Amino acid sequence: MALRSSPGPAGISGGGPNSQQLIAVIRGANFQLTTDQVMTRVFGGTSYTVTAVIARQRTGGASVACAGGIYDTAAKGGNAMVSAATSWVTLASGVLVSVAVANLLQTAVLASTPILSLTTGSTAAITADVLVFGIDVS
Secondary structure, three states: OOOOOOOOHHHOOOOOOOOEEEEEEEEEEEOOOOOOEEOEEOOOOOOEEEEEEEEEEEEEOOOOOOEEEEEEEOOOEEEEEEOOOOEOOOOOOOOEEEOOHHHEOOOOOEOOOOEEEEEEOOOOOEEEEEEEEEEEOO
């Protein structure tokens, strides 16, 4: 009898090749920084495609300017998994920011650890958790 992993949040399955799962996470990312913030890779595969990115504010206040992307190479290089034009200004207590599908790179097979690198830092001190979901295509 084959074991099936039970669905996680929002129907995300539990792992393995060809399944959608949490790929990488950064806890307490500083949204005032415009330098690279390397995420922690949490899946066991070697390659993936991005399907969703969600952020949740942990500390701080409201921002009137904050934009940037997630890349697979340092210094805003390589593939932009999340467009540099993506706005994060709606980060607020109790609000989940889900990056619009139009701002996600869903056509490339990626292997590197994601890097959050903002173009415009927040005008207010904000920290947030950022989660990258994808499909393991190892």
